[in-house]
Amino acid sequence: MAIKAEHLNYVYGLGTAFEQCALKDVNLEINDGEFVGLIGHTGSGKSTLIQHLNGLMKATDGAIYYNGRNIYDAGYNLRALRSKVGLVFQYPEHQLFEINVFTDVCFGPKNQGLSRQDAEKRAREALTMVGLDESFYARSPFELSGGQKRRVAIAGVLAMKPEVLILDEPTAGLDPRGRDEILDQIAQLHKERNMTIILVSHSMEDIARYVDRILVMNHGEKVFDDTPKEVFKHYKELEAIGLAAPKITYVVHSLRDHGVPVDDNITTVEEARDEILRLLEK
Amino acid sequence: MLKDITLGQYYPVDSKLHRLDPRTKLFGTMVFIISLFIANDIWAYLIATFFLISSIRLSQVPFKFMVRGLKAIVFLLLISVSFNLFLTPGEPIFRLGFLKLTREGVKIASFMGVRLIYLVVGSSIMTLTTTPNQLTDGLEKSLGFLKKVGVPVHEVSMMMSIALRFIPILVEETDKIMKAQMARGADFETGNLIQKAKNMIPLLVPLFISAFRRATDLAMAMEARCYRGGEGRTKMKPLRYGKQDGIAYLVCLVYLAAIAGLRIMG
Structure with a gap:
């Protein structure tokens, strides 16, 4: 397995009057090649959790294993870990700083100590992966549209060739088209390069379509860890913690309440359509 | 940190x-x-x-x-x-x-x-x-007499409260950008003084841009709420x-x- 967290605890402002527990005994395993969704409302600890996974934050208590090695061991190379576990922050376009798109994407690989040629090769690959062609290379990152900026920033992390890619709300503030493009590209990375992906979001609709497994966080605790179908069955509990199952779940459940024998394992609109058509044909 | x-x-x-x-x-x-x-x-x-x-x-x-x-x-x-x-x-x-x-x-x-x-x-x-906000309020009121000799007391105190308000925001922003660049392999700790200063560029450029963006946004929001200086302005908590x-x-x-x-x- 790629990442394993054991009894992870994190307390903000330890020893001050403003002590606050952000993670409470979190255990999780992320396997190689998995596409995992991490869901929770604002302040549930999901952003804190992912910053632990690449060693940017150090847990107050507990351990994290990457490929079987404890990252808190003395002498563990955290910088090397960060290039293996790529983290794309929320609004990553705010981290762009170079004079043009191409040099900005080269920043990561250069920090890894690659030669200029290798770094540029990586940058070219990464920009192609996010669907930006050569006409963008020489442009200033600040004159691009919101969605384009974000793709440049994601390319900046991809250029480091991470084995695991973590994205924190990659679609926040984008229009529906930009959102679908980014999510499709992430799904493609998963499929074609077999990259392990952790997608943080609070939109069940976004996540349900793509991921194999969903982790739900609430008040710093992991409350669910299962396939989308199983998690969405708890839609009433999800509502109680300020989340909602995809709208189609509600449609399916109220159909069942009205005596229509639809399958309640449905999580996407497409599945629901097929199921309803099947019932109508009967 | x-x-x-x-x-x-x-x-x-x-x-x-x-x-x-x-x-x-x-x-x-x-x-x-x-x-x-x-x-x-x-x-x-x-x-x-x-x-x-x-x-x-x-x-x-x-x-x-x-x-x-x-x-x-x-x-x-x-x-x-x-x-x-x-x-x-x-x-x-x-x-x-x-x-x-x-x-x-x-x-x-x-x-x-x-x-x-x-x-x-x-x-x-x-x-x-x-x-800090009470303090600037108090200063503005106590130094109000300076207005008569042309000192823009209200404007200065408004600037002070905005600056105070923005410090925690910018600190948080710095923290975020720093982490984002560290996730891209940036190194803020090692190297000599010149190297360290150079390493700060990926932090400072985005920080400046965001500070300017926030400033224009705030100016816009204040104008949208008809802010036009201290003249005739009343307070919620006088x-x-x-x-x-x-x-x-x-x-x-x-x-x-x-x-x-x-x-x-x-």
Whole structure:
């Protein structure tokens, strides 16, 4: 397995009057090649959790294993870990700083100590992966549209060739088209390069379509860890913690309440359509 | 890491001192500072000590927060005390090479030390019991008379409150950008000074851009709500003196009179 967290605890402002527990005994395993969704409302600890996974934050208590090695061991190379576990922050376009798109994407690989040629090769690959062609290379990152900026920033992390890619709300503030493009590209990375992906979001609709497994966080605790179908069955509990199952779940459940024998394992609109058509044909 | 920085050291409890009008506290602090410079004998310092300790008790702020501010002036304190101790001419009581300790030196140095410590602790009481916003409000009101001579008092105090408001936001932003660049392999710790300065570019450029973006957004939001300077602007929480402020003013004046009286008589 790629990442394993054991009894992870994190307390903000330890020893001050403003002590606050952000993670409470979190255990999780992320396997190689998995596409995992991490869901929770604002302040549930999901952003804190992912910053632990690449060693940017150090847990107050507990351990994290990457490929079987404890990252808190003395002498563990955290910088090397960060290039293996790529983290794309929320609004990553705010981290762009170079004079043009191409040099900005080269920043990561250069920090890894690659030669200029290798770094540029990586940058070219990464920009192609996010669907930006050569006409963008020489442009200033600040004159691009919101969605384009974000793709440049994601390319900046991809250029480091991470084995695991973590994205924190990659679609926040984008229009529906930009959102679908980014999510499709992430799904493609998963499929074609077999990259392990952790997608943080609070939109069940976004996540349900793509991921194999969903982790739900609430008040710093992991409350669910299962396939989308199983998690969405708890839609009433999800509502109680300020989340909602995809709208189609509600449609399916109220159909069942009205005596229509639809399958309640449905999580996407497409599945629901097929199921309803099947019932109508009967 | 960066989150630990607190500016304006407001300590949130609900004490008699916290409830005073910021103008009263500004006045009180001024009175206390002036009194320290008037005081020149042991009795005056005893009165000042009593005044200070009563204020600390009234503020309900733990004593260790009061002395925290002293850390910053430890050096200044050491230097000024030792200079006064050894370089004041007068009746020598102890000699070590070219250094001599005089009776006058001991007196001046100890008064000096006490004065510096009291200055810091006294002004800490104000900053610990008054939020930065209350403080700027109080300053704006107290310095309002300067408007007549063309000083843009309101504008300056508005700028001060905006700056104060933005410090935690920018600190958080710095933290975020720093982490984002560290996730891309940036290194902010190693290297010599020039290397370190160069490594700051990926942090500073985005930070400046975001500061400008926030500034234009804020200007826009203020204009959208018809902000056009202090002229005719009313406040949601106007400063109003209460009974306790009157009492506080009286106490301060009596205290100042006592110290001044001692000086004149002595």
